[in-house]
Amino acid sequence: xxxxxxxxxxxxxxxxxxxxxxxxxxxxxxxLTEAIQSDVLFYVFxxxxxxxxxxxKTMYGMKFCNGCSSGTAAVHIALGALxxxxxxxxxxxxxxxxxxxxxxxxxxxxxxxxxxxxRTYNMDPNSVEKLINERTGAILVVHHAxxxxxxxxxxxxxxxxxxxxIEDCAQAHLTRYKGRLCGTIGDISCFSLNHFKHINTGSGxxxxxxxxxxxxxxxxxxxKCYFRxxxxxxxxxxxxxxxxxxxxxxVAIAQLEKVESIVTARSALGKRLWQGLRGIPGILPQxxxxxxxxxxxxxxxRIDPKIINCSVKDFTVALDAEGIPSDPNKITGGMxxxxxxxxxxxxxxxxxxxxFVSKELGTNASYPKGLCxxxxxxxxxxxxxxxxxxxxxGDIDDMVKATAKVAAHYRExx
Ligand SMILES: Cc1ncc(COP(=O)(O)O)c(C=O)c1O
Numbered sequence: 001x002x003x004x005x006x007x008x009x010x011x012x013x014x015x016x017x018x019x020x021x022x023x024x025x026x027x028x029x030x031x032l033t034e035a036i037q038s039d040v041l042f043y044v045f046x047x048x049x050x051x052x053x054x055x056x057k058t059m060y061g062m063k064f065c066n067g068c069s070s071g072t073a074a075v076h077i078a079l080g081a082l083x084x085x086x087x088x089x090x091x092x093x094x095x096x097x098x099x100x101x102x103x104x105x106x107x108x109x110x111x112x113x114x115x116x117x118x119r120t121y122n123m124d125p126n127s128v129e130k131l132i133n134e135r136t137g138a139i140l141v142v143h144h145a146x147x148x149x150x151x152x153x154x155x156x157x158x159x160x161x162x163x164x165x166i167e168d169c170a171q172a173h174l175t176r177y178k179g180r181l182c183g184t185i186g187d188i189s190c191f192s193l194n195h196f197k198h199i200n201t202g203s204g205x206x207x208x209x210x211x212x213x214x215x216x217x218x219x220x221x222x223x224k225c226y227f228r229x230x231x232x233x234x235x236x237x238x239x240x241x242x243x244x245x246x247x248x249x250x251v252a253i254a255q256l257e258k259v260e261s262i263v264t265a266r267s268a269l270g271k272r273l274w275q276g277l278r279g280i281p282g283i284l285p286q287x288x289x290x291x292x293x294x295x296x297x298x299x300x301x302r303i304d305p306k307i308i309n310c311s312v313k314d315f316t317v318a319l320d321a322e323g324i325p326s327d328p329n330k331i332t333g334g335m336x337x338x339x340x341x342x343x344x345x346x347x348x349x350x351x352x353x354x355x356f357v358s359k360e361l362g363t364n365a366s367y368p369k370g371l372c373x374x375x376x377x378x379x380x381x382x383x384x385x386x387x388x389x390x391x392x393x394g395d396i397d398d399m400v401k402a403t404a405k406v407a408a409h410y411r412e413x414x
Contacts, residue, residue, distance in 0.1 A: 002408035007321035013402040014323025014395075021390035023200065027254035035250040043067065044228050048249030053206075055256050060181055062189075062208045064215040067244030067252065068222050071170040071192025074205035076103025077242060078166045078188040079138065080221040081207075081214040084109055087361030088137030092168075093123040093149075094336040094375035096142040099192065100168050101337060105348045108355040109137060110365045113338045115372035119287040121145060121300060121331060124374070125153035132161050139165045143172035143182045144332060145300055146266075148292035151177045151185050158186075166190065171297035171332070173198040174263045178291050188214055193248070198262050198297065199255035201248040263295045265389040269396055270296035273385065276400030280407050282307030299385040300331055302378070303407075310410040316383050318409070322402035330384040336375040338367035 004010030035041065035048050043049035053065040068074050079090070086108035092100055094113040104111050114127040122144050139158050141149045158165045165186035169175070173191065175182040183189035188211075191197075193204030207218050220226070222242045225235035244252075274285045284302040288294045303315055310318075316328040337343070344367065346353040356365045370376070385399060 002412055003405050005318050005321065005406060005409050006323070007318045012321070012323050013405060014398045016394070016398075018395050019388075019390040019392040021388070024251070024254075027257060028251045031250035031254050032247060035246045038246070041246040043243055043246060043249065046246040046249070048246040048253060049244050050249075052249045052252040052256065055253065056206060056208070059256070060184055060208060062184060063210045063212075064208060064218070066207045066215075066218050066222055067249055068205040068207060068242040069244060069248075070099070070203045070242075071097075071168075071190060071194060071197075071205045072099035072102045073222075073240070073242035074170075074190035074192065074207045075100055075140070075166065075168060076106060076240070077207050077218055077221045078190050079103045079107050079109065079140075080239065081188060081209070081217040082138055082164055082166075083217065084137035086355065087135070087358065087363050089131075089133070089135045090138045090140050091128055091131045091136060092140040093142040093144065094338060094372035095121055095144060095331055095333060095378065096168065096337055097170065097332055098337060098340065098342075099170065100140060100142055104140070105342070105355060108361065110135075110355050110361075110363050111338070111343075112136075112365075113336070113367065113372055113375075115374045116144075116378065117150075118374045118378060120147055120289060121286060121378060122147060122149040123154070125150050125157060127372070128154060129157050132157065132163070136161065136163055139163055140168055141165060141186060142168045142170075143175055145286065145298035146172055146175055146295035147286065147288065148172065148175050148177035148182050150289075150291065151182075152291070155185065164188070170194075170197065172295060173259055173297075175295045176293040183208055187211060188218075193252060193255070198266070198295065199252070199259045201251040201255065204244060204248045204252060205242075262389050266296040266387070267294060269387055269389070269391055269393075270294055270299060272393060272396045273299060273387070273399060276397065277301065277403060280400075280404050282407050282411055283403060296387070298331070299387050300382055301385065301403075302382045305381055308407060308410045309413060312381055312383050315406060315410065318406040319402055322405065324399050324402045325386040327384045327386065329379050329382065331378060331382055335379055336372055338371060339369065339376075343367045
């Protein structure tokens, strides 16, 4: 007989407050103060963005790093640098943030969605390979939730067909694939510094590459196609203004000093949680393949509907009553990204079905329900534990205890 759940009048599992801490402090303040005192907030004339870029280059062993205004901007810039003709296809994951897709649509490129491996929630290379055709212009790999995608297989497919690879590392700061940092494997890599990421500047992004030709276009794509080297201003292609300000650069310098300790803390908490959950029948934490470290941007857990007799929603309501916060059906995006209205209604641009359907581009794409069955199924049975790097081991042990209690209840009850 299982213990009575707090939801039904039993004793609540978690009665002590969760560990708390500040993400921003003295170092950010000192860097910001210097930026303000310099009287320059424009990256071209200031030092903060440049210092941040060079720290990042050293940390990752990359030739070029460029600050920009967001992760969405970073992906757009990377796509712009590839110089793909409108109507070209970009293969990406069916589970990601809209920010991976915004630049695709703005460049009039056609997204093709690969299904996921249901154990890792990352792009399934077999699904990627099936989508390759003569129109494929790029593969945009998303390292989802802090776990590296299967890069050897994806790079082999890309190299075989001579297709460039962009790594979307928005959720994967310092994640390693077979010892190599994610963001150093493909042709161009993108990072986000938004509020929710391992490190944050409110909004912000980074684009890195080792390729000089890509770097030349990246620099222009960040900045209205303005030359900043004394040459006469004369934009020769369409480029947005995605500049990072010195204020963001200043905060990023301080945040980069902390990234390793944040990742270490989140990984240790994740490991402890995973070890605790693994033995609970019906509870399936995201699998961590041998090839990847896991930096735990998300803490994604699936319940096995054959064993646990309740919906994910009901499971998380019971966890909540035990004092454990979690989000039901929460993986990135809330649903496979192609089910968003912009794809379903082909409504990226008013009065037009561009880039999905166009005579001029020769495109005719649609994204019916059922396109990526594994991705669609994943949202039905998955929830995410809300954990910060300030949580304690005791907090994690309470999470395990509460999950075991709720799982035991719903194994017995229908
Ligand atoms: C995988 C992924 N790509 C891109 C983005 C976009 O980043 P930003 O919010 O900084 O524009 C996000 C943000 O959530 C993301 O998770």
